[in-house]
Amino acid sequence: MSKSHEILFRALADPTRRAIFERLCQDGDQTVAALTARAKVSQPAVSKHLGVLKQAGLVRDRHEGRQTHYTAQPGALAPLVDWTSRMAGFWQSRFDDLEDLLKRMDQ
16 A cells, blocks of 8 residues: 555544544535534644645645635545455455355355
């Protein structure tokens, strides 16, 4: 697994970061203040989580005056979607093999 994939998976492993990312996906562009108002953590914690999400390519920031606006980048999930598809195919193959074995054992 590449380093960028590891950063992506690590970023999404935290439930607070996932919630922030989901909120940005659902509600669109938001400021740190708006995200903090709905989060169960402090503003510095939200800012730190946003930094991790930005490093993973999951959010983009835009400065407007004294405020920073964040926007979700759902396309950054492509490596996760690819990995999930590969794993689904792997396990489906294993289940098919197990089903064949069980059928042979029943005969």
